[in-house]
Amino acid sequence: MSNKFDELRSLGVNVDEGLQRFMNNSSLYEKMLGKFTDNAKQLNVLQCFEEGDLENAVAKAHTLKGVTGNLSITPLYKGYTEIVALLRDNKPDEAKKILEDLLPVQEKIIACLEK
Amino acid sequence: MEKKVVRFLRFSVIIIVVVCVLIFSFFVLFMNYKSSEAMNDIGSVYMAQMSDRISLHFNTTIESKLTGLDYLMDRANKFSDYESITDILKNGAEASELNNLAFFSEDGKIEMVYGDDLTIEDPEPFLDSLKSGSPKIALGKSAGKTSVVLVGVPATYTMKSGETSLALVGTFLVSSLGNHLVLDGDYTSVYSHIIRRDGNFVISSAGENDSNYLDLVRDYFTGLNDKNGEEYYTELASAMNEGRSYSAIFYRLINGKKELRHLYCTPLPYSEWYLITVMPYGYINETVSHLSDQYIFMAIACCIIVLITFAVIFIRYIKISNHQIIELDKARREAIRATEAKSEFLSNMSHDIRTPMNAIVGMTAIATSHIDDKQQVRNCLRKITLSSRHLLGLINDVLDMSKIESGKMTLSVEKISLRDIMDNIVSIVQPQIKEKNQDFDIFIHNIFAENIYGDSVRLNQVLINLLSNAIKFTPEGGKINITMREEESPMGGDYVRLHLYVRDTGIGISSDFKDKIFESFTREDGHRIAKTEGTGLGMAITKHIIDAMGGTIEVDSIKGRGTEFHVTVDMEKADVPEMDMILPEWNMLVVDDDEQLCRSAAASLEEIGMKAEWTLSGESAVTMVSEHHENHTDYHIILLDWNLPGMDGIETAREIRKRVGDDVPILLISAYDWSEIENEAREAGIVGFISKPLFKSTLFHGLKPFAEESKQESTVEKTTVDLSGRRILVAEDNDINWEVAEMLLRSIGIEPEHAENGKICADMFGSSELGYYDAILMDLRMPVMSGYEATAAIRKMERPDADIPIIAMTADAFSEDIQKCISSGMDSHVAKPIDAQVVARVLEKYITERNSRYNHEQQI
Numbered sequence: 001m002s003n004k005f006d007e008l009r010s011l012g013v014n015v016d017e018g019l020q021r022f023m024n025n026s027s028l029y030e031k032m033l034g035k036f037t038d039n040a041k042q043l044n045v046l047q048c049f050e051e052g053d054l055e056n057a058v059a060k061a062h063t064l065k066g067v068t069g070n071l072s073i074t075p076l077y078k079g080y081t082e083i084v085a086l087l088r089d090n091k092p093d094e095a096k097k098i099l100e101d102l103l104p105v106q107e108k109i110i111a112c113l114e115k
Numbered sequence: 116m117e118k119k120v121v122r123f124l125r126f127s128v129i130i131i132v133v134v135c136v137l138i139f140s141f142f143v144l145f146m147n148y149k150s151s152e153a154m155n156d157i158g159s160v161y162m163a164q165m166s167d168r169i170s171l172h173f174n175t176t177i178e179s180k181l182t183g184l185d186y187l188m189d190r191a192n193k194f195s196d197y198e199s200i201t202d203i204l205k206n207g208a209e210a211s212e213l214n215n216l217a218f219f220s221e222d223g224k225i226e227m228v229y230g231d232d233l234t235i236e237d238p239e240p241f242l243d244s245l246k247s248g249s250p251k252i253a254l255g256k257s258a259g260k261t262s263v264v265l266v267g268v269p270a271t272y273t274m275k276s277g278e279t280s281l282a283l284v285g286t287f288l289v290s291s292l293g294n295h296l297v298l299d300g301d302y303t304s305v306y307s308h309i310i311r312r313d314g315n316f317v318i319s320s321a322g323e324n325d326s327n328y329l330d331l332v333r334d335y336f337t338g339l340n341d342k343n344g345e346e347y348y349t350e351l352a353s354a355m356n357e358g359r360s361y362s363a364i365f366y367r368l369i370n371g372k373k374e375l376r377h378l379y380c381t382p383l384p385y386s387e388w389y390l391i392t393v394m395p396y397g398y399i400n401e402t403v404s405h406l407s408d409q410y411i412f413m414a415i416a417c418c419i420i421v422l423i424t425f426a427v428i429f430i431r432y433i434k435i436s437n438h439q440i441i442e443l444d445k446a447r448r449e450a451i452r453a454t455e456a457k458s459e460f461l462s463n464m465s466h467d468i469r470t471p472m473n474a475i476v477g478m479t480a481i482a483t484s485h486i487d488d489k490q491q492v493r494n495c496l497r498k499i500t501l502s503s504r505h506l507l508g509l510i511n512d513v514l515d516m517s518k519i520e521s522g523k524m525t526l527s528v529e530k531i532s533l534r535d536i537m538d539n540i541v542s543i544v545q546p547q548i549k550e551k552n553q554d555f556d557i558f559i560h561n562i563f564a565e566n567i568y569g570d571s572v573r574l575n576q577v578l579i580n581l582l583s584n585a586i587k588f589t590p591e592g593g594k595i596n597i598t599m600r601e602e603e604s605p606m607g608g609d610y611v612r613l614h615l616y617v618r619d620t621g622i623g624i625s626s627d628f629k630d631k632i633f634e635s636f637t638r639e640d641g642h643r644i645a646k647t648e649g650t651g652l653g654m655a656i657t658k659h660i661i662d663a664m665g666g667t668i669e670v671d672s673i674k675g676r677g678t679e680f681h682v683t684v685d686m687e688k689a690d691v692p693e694m695d696m697i698l699p700e701w702n703m704l705v706v707d708d709d710e711q712l713c714r715s716a717a718a719s720l721e722e723i724g725m726k727a728e729w730t731l732s733g734e735s736a737v738t739m740v741s742e743h744h745e746n747h748t749d750y751h752i753i754l755l756d757w758n759l760p761g762m763d764g765i766e767t768a769r770e771i772r773k774r775v776g777d778d779v780p781i782l783l784i785s786a787y788d789w790s791e792i793e794n795e796a797r798e799a800g801i802v803g804f805i806s807k808p809l810f811k812s813t814l815f816h817g818l819k820p821f822a823e824e825s826k827q828e829s830t831v832e833k834t835t836v837d838l839s840g841r842r843i844l845v846a847e848d849n850d851i852n853w854e855v856a857e858m859l860l861r862s863i864g865i866e867p868e869h870a871e872n873g874k875i876c877a878d879m880f881g882s883s884e885l886g887y888y889d890a891i892l893m894d895l896r897m898p899v900m901s902g903y904e905a906t907a908a909i910r911k912m913e914r915p916d917a918d919i920p921i922i923a924m925t926a927d928a929f930s931e932d933i934q935k936c937i938s939s940g941m942d943s944h945v946a947k948p949i950d951a952q953v954v955a956r957v958l959e960k961y962i963t964e965r966n967s968r969y970n971h972e973q974q975i
Contacts (some may be wrong), residue, residue, distance in 0.1 A: 021855065021948065023862055026684035032851050039851060062896050063849055068927035069854040077948075081926075 002029075002064070007112050011075070017070035029071075037110045040064065045083070046103065049096045056108055057095075059088045075105050133424050139414040154403050155377075158394065159362045163378035164304075166360070166392045169307055170383055172296050177385050180266045181250050183211045184285050188270055197273060204283075214263050218272060218280035219245065226274050227285075231258035233286065235265060237311070240387050245269050245282040253388045254317055255286065262289040284671065289954070293318045307392045309383065312355055317388055328391060336365045337373065351380060355389055358382045364396070413519045456634075467509060471502035478479050478502070512652040519659040526663055530689040531571040533562060533599065533613075534810040539575060540597075541786060541806065553589060556596040556758070557786045559808040560715045562613045563601055566689040570808045573660045580653040581617040581680050588678070591623030604685045615682040624672040632670060633658035644661065689874045696815040697724040698822045701751035702743070705729040705734040706767065707784065708759050712809065716754070719811040725818075733762030737770045738841025744775040752821055754805065757785040757792065765792065765799045774798035780821060784809065838959055841889040846876035846905060848897040852947070855890065856924070859951040865958075867892075873900030877908040880919070889962050890920040892954070893941065894930070903939040910940040920961035924949065 005015045005026075022029040043064055048057035065080035079102035086095035187207040191200045208229040213228030223238050235241065235255040243317045244251035244793040253265045263286035270283035296307070314329030332351055336344040347365060348711075356363035361380040366373040375396035383390050482495035518524050537557065547651075548555045578597070585595045597617050604610035604929050626633060631689040632654050660670045666673035666684025703725050713729035720727040730736050736755070743749055753771065757764035768781045783789065783796055786807040793804075803816035821965040843860060845867050847853040853869055868888075870876035877900065880888060891909070893900035906921050923944035934942050942961050945954050 021951075022858060025858070028854070028858065032854055035851050035854075039849065059896050062926060065853045066894075066947045067849055069926055070852055071947065084926075 002111065004115065008033075008109070011109055011112060012067055013109065014072040014074045017072060021070065021072065032071060033073075033113050034054070036067055036073070037113050040106060040110060045099055046096075049092070049099065054092055057092075058084060061087065061095075061099075075110060076109065078086065120436075124429070128426075128429065131542065132422060134757045135421055139418045143411050143414045146410045150403055150406055150410075155364060158364070158377045158396075159379070161364060162377055162392055162394060163360065163666065165305060165380075165394075166307075166379050166381045166390055169296055169392065170381055170390050173292075173309075173390070174384050176292060176295050177252055177266060179215075180285060180287065181268060183213070184205075184266065184268045184283055187211070187285075188268070188283060191272075194968060197275065200272060201228050208285065211285075212287070213285040214261070215257050215285070217284050218270075218274050219267065219282045219284050220274060220276075221246070221281045224276075224278075226280070228288070231261075233257055233263070233265070233284075234259065237387075237861065241265070241267060242281070248404055250385060252685055254289070255313070257286060260339065263287060264289055264292055264294070289318060292620060293320070303342050305392060305394045307390055309388050309390055312389070327434045335368045337368065338365050342815065351378075355382070385764065394435050464509070464513070468506065471506040471509075474502040475499050475506070512656065515656050516652045519656060524624060524659065524663060526570040526573060528568050528570055530566060531569050531574070532812075533565050534808075534812050536571060536574055537597075537599065537808050537810070540578050540582065541808075543579060544586065547583065547586050548595065551586060551589070552591045553586065554592070554758075555595045555786055556594075556709070557808040558596065558598040558712055558715075560598070560600045560708060561602065562599065562715070564688045565810055565812060567611065567613070567686040568689050569664070569686050573664070577657050577660050577682065578615065578617070580657045581615075581682075585619035585621060585678070589619045593620040593677075595619045606685050609687055610685045611688050612685050615684075616679060617682075618677065618679045620677040623674040623676050623678055623733060623770045624670065625674050629670055629672060631666070642757050661863070690889075696722075696811065698815065698818055699751075700726065701725050703727040704736065704739060704753045706731075706733065706749045706754065706759065706764075707756040708732065712756075716814070719809065719814055722811055723815050723818075733759045733764070733767030733770070736767055737762075737774065740771050740779070741774050748780055749775065753779055753820060754784050754809075755781055755801070757783050757789070757796075765796055765801070768796070768801050769799040782817065838955060838962070840866065841958070841962060842866045842868065842887060843958070844868050844870055844876060844879060844888045844891045845924075846870040846873060846891065846897065846902060847894045848872050849894075852894070856949060859949055859954065863951060863955050872897040873902055873905030873908075876900075877905045880909055881912055881914075885914065886916050888916075888919060890922060892924045892945075893921050895923055895925045895936070902941075903935065906940045918965065920958070921963055922954075922957055 001102055009015050012093055019026060019029055022032070043060040045057050045060045045064070048054070048060060061080050061083045065077060068074075068077040068080060079098060081097045083102070086092075086098065187204055190207060191203045191728055194203065204216055205228060209303040213229065215233050216228040217230075217233055218226045218228060219242070220226070221242075223234055223235075223242055225235070231580050233255055235253055237253065241251050241253040248269050250266070250268045252267070255263050255265045257263045265284050265286050267282040267284040270280060272280045272283070273282050296309075302655050306320045308319045308328060310328045311317055314327040316326060316328060319328075329352060333344040333348040336347045338347065342365070350363070351361055360382075361378075363378050365376060365378065367376045377394045377396060379392045379394075381390050381392075430629050439914040459526050460465060477950050478495040478499045482492045482499075485491040485495075515524075537559075541557065543553075578595055582597065594906060595618070597615070600614040602612045602614070602615075616640075634655060656804065658668055660681060661684060664684050664686075666682060666750070668683075669681045670678065671681070672678040703717075703720050704933060705720070705727055706729070707713050707716070708731050710731060713731065717727035717729050728739070730739055733755075736753070740753065741752060755764045755767055759767065761932070762770070764783055764785075768783070771779070771781060780802045781800060782803045782805050783801045784805050784807055789796065796804075803817070803820075805813060841864075845856050845860070847856060847869070848871055857867045857869070870877065870879050873893075876891065876893065880891065893902040893906060897905075902923060902925075909919070909921065910917055920943075921941045923933075924947060925932060925936075925944060932942055943957050945957055
């Protein structure tokens with residue numbers, strides 16, 4: 001388990017802050033991280049972009065921002081924060097570009113979590 | 116010692132003067148002697164030359180006469196008859212201006228040829244000479260009265276009487292000889308006589324009345340060396356007899372006065388006559404005496420110059436040696452005083468050290484015997500701690516001083532922050548100040564270089580020494596303040612001149628002691644000081660440290676009024692890789708009764724990008740805040756001094772809160788430890804504290820939290836909030852977020868309930884018992900019904916608790932979102948990711964507020 005945390009740390013996840021938020025209950029934190037993988041798969045922001053449904057894209061990105069923030073998955077939290085901000089500024093192209101950069105990071109983290 | 120030196124000096128001076136005078140007197144005398152000797156020599160040579168010339172003249176004159184006679188005889192010899200011969204001789208005598216002409220027979224008979232009758236004086240030598248065939252001259256008288264010179268040449272003529280003549284004798288006038296020889300000194304003061312061997316004058320000049328020169332020599336001459344006339348007479352006579360020249364210097368008595376004369380006597384040829392040449396020494400002597408006057412003058416002048424030089428050197432030397440003696444004496448007295456001070460110090464110290472040591476030993480013994488009495492042991496340990504700390508302080512001082520005195524103190528220069536130093540000092544001295552109930556303040560002005568190179572430990576030591584002295588010697592309730600100021604350093608742009616002032620209103624220092632304050636082992640005498648503990652080393656250490664730093668320390672004090680220490684030191688600036696200390700362009704209000712502080716704080720705030728106004732009293736601050744509020748140009752943050760005259764900081768804060776509400780954060784600035792007033796301050800609406808002194812970085816770090824999260828209050832706060840048993844409805848569609856929220860809320864004792872979306876939330880609230888939920892945490896973006904809609908629905912419900920606190924929980928921190936939250940009826944908002952502290956605090960605030968309102972309404 002601690003190996004997984006170390007791996008997450010190397011991917012930029014602020015595991016210590018997350019654990020602190022979960023009152024150092026590492027199993028609960030891990031459980032929540034597991035739930036995040038489901039969440040992330042359901043909330044396909046890229047699909048919304050492709051369908052041109054920007055409103056949905058904002059909603060989904062926003063949700064992901066909140067979740068990644070709570071779980072201290074810092075790289076994704078930063079990315080979604082930016083995406084939300086750009087969408088609000090009506091800059092969907094730039095937002096999409098960041099999303100495309102962000103998704104490989106997300107895949108890596110999910111892959112790590114699913115191990 | 117001094118007497119000895121003076122005696123030696125006096126003796127030396129006398130010796131030098133005497134030696135000088137002797138040397139120069141000898142010199143003068145010797146030169147005089149030498150010069151008169153030289154003058155005599157010169158005189159002799161001159162006289163000899165003179166005599167030679169005259170005698171040459173004489174010789175020439177006689178020889179011309181002899182040649183004339185020879186010529187006559189040549190002509191006469193052509194004839195043999197008496198008549199013809201005498202005719203030729205007569206004519207010839209007339210032509211050659213002879214006075215007489217006569218034949219001399221062997222027996223001395225004179226037969227006149229021409230002129231008057233002739234008599235001869237002293238005929239023997241004359242005839243003897245002629246008999247031996249040599250021409251000769253002699254003195255005679257013509258016609259019994261006219262003195263003539265007889266010139267005789269051997270000649271054999273038959274005389275009238277029939278005898279054969281011995282010689283032919285011609286004469287000429289003695290006076291003409293005199294004129295011819297220029298014996299009289301018409302042009303010079305030298306004159307000559309011609310005398311016969313017996314001393315009778317042939318020709319006398321310069322009006323000598325006596326007929327015999329030798330008699331005159333005997334009667335009127337006196338010598339230089341007690342030689343009398345007789346001796347001169349003998350010398351002259353024998354020289355004349357031997358036919359030598361004679362030279363002498365003598366005094367001649369004339370009319371009872373002595374005159375110095377030089378005499379030279381030489382024999383004249385063809386005669387028994389002598390030429391006497393006399394030179395009065397008057398004028399030559401004048402020259403000589405003038406010369407010797409000059410010698411004397413020069414000698415005296417030289418003597419005086421040498422003496423003056425000696426005197427100057429002596430005086431200089433005496434001055435220097437006097438100075439040295441004084442210095443030596445001073446050093447000796449100082450050494451004695453230092454020894455006295457040290458021994459006094461030792462006796463004081465042994466007392467000072469023994470007192471805490473005794474306490475430690477005694478207390479340890481008491482603690483041991485009461486080992487089971489916890490209270491007693493604790494009490495003893497406390498006293499032991501105090502005493503040992505005091506002892507440690509004493510020992511540290513003594514060691515420090517000995518280190519300094521042995522020259523082993525070195526500064527370890529490193530980069531230091533003046534802010535850290537001041538913070539450190541404030542925290543160290545605060546307890547002491549509080550204990551003595553003194554009024555303490557810190558001022559800083561013009562600090563443009565906060566980071567410098569220096570020895571922080573030593574700088575701290577200096578400030579702590581000064582401050583603890585101020586605290587020690589200032590009575591309870593007195594004022595103490597420390598001021599820090601910077602200015603351009605004369606050492607150049609890389610340096611900064613740091614001024615530190617420590618002022619107190621204490622007992623002051625007497626002016627006598629002020630001079631000694633920085634010396635080791637000194638403490639002012641007096642009852643007040645005797646009661647105060649200390650080694651008396653603090654100021655000496657302080658002075659040494661400042662000296663080592665190349666700075667100065669001055670003290671200004673009035674006894675009974677207070678003291679000010681002023682430290683000036685040049686420090687090298689540390690190049691600061693300062694992070695960008697920039698904060699939003701907020702309007703700030705600084706309230707402090709010290710105008711300098713206000714100005715410097717305002718300047719610092721402007722440097723970090725803010726706009727600052729300042730005022731000097733609480734009352735005017737309230738007015739200014741109200742005005743700004745009315746104009747909707749509220750200050751963003753107010754910095755309020757705690758210790759204001761009139762309305763103090765807390766009262767002012769309370770008044771501001773009353774007038775303009777809770778929106779504007781108020782920070783209290785204080786040089787004191789605020790733990791005691793914290794509760795009161797928070798109640799009055801103060802959200803945080805900033806400690807004095809207000810360096811730029813202090814302000815920046817104090818205000819940064821407000822810029823980063825303007826909604827969050829000062830991070831200083833860490834209050835534990837009691838919310839146990841409260842029921843909170845959490846509207847959150849996301850499982851993870853719900854789990855996190857649930858866990859956090861449970862950790863602070865709250866019972867959370869979950870609503871998956873806005874609709875469910877509104878339904879759950881609508882169907883709950885009155886007052887069942889204490890608050891709602893509302894996610895904004897939810898499926899089915901958003902947070903905004905759910906809030907609006909709840910607020911529309913016709914039930915008394917429809918004003919339940921609804922707090923938005925959102926990952927968005929944009930102000931428009933927040934605006935939207937408020938306009939849709941929500942009370943506040945918290946940001947995701949969730950911070951338990953923040954949530955707890957916000958919940959507590961709204962729940963307590965509502966409860967009080969609720970209870971109040973119920974009572975009505």
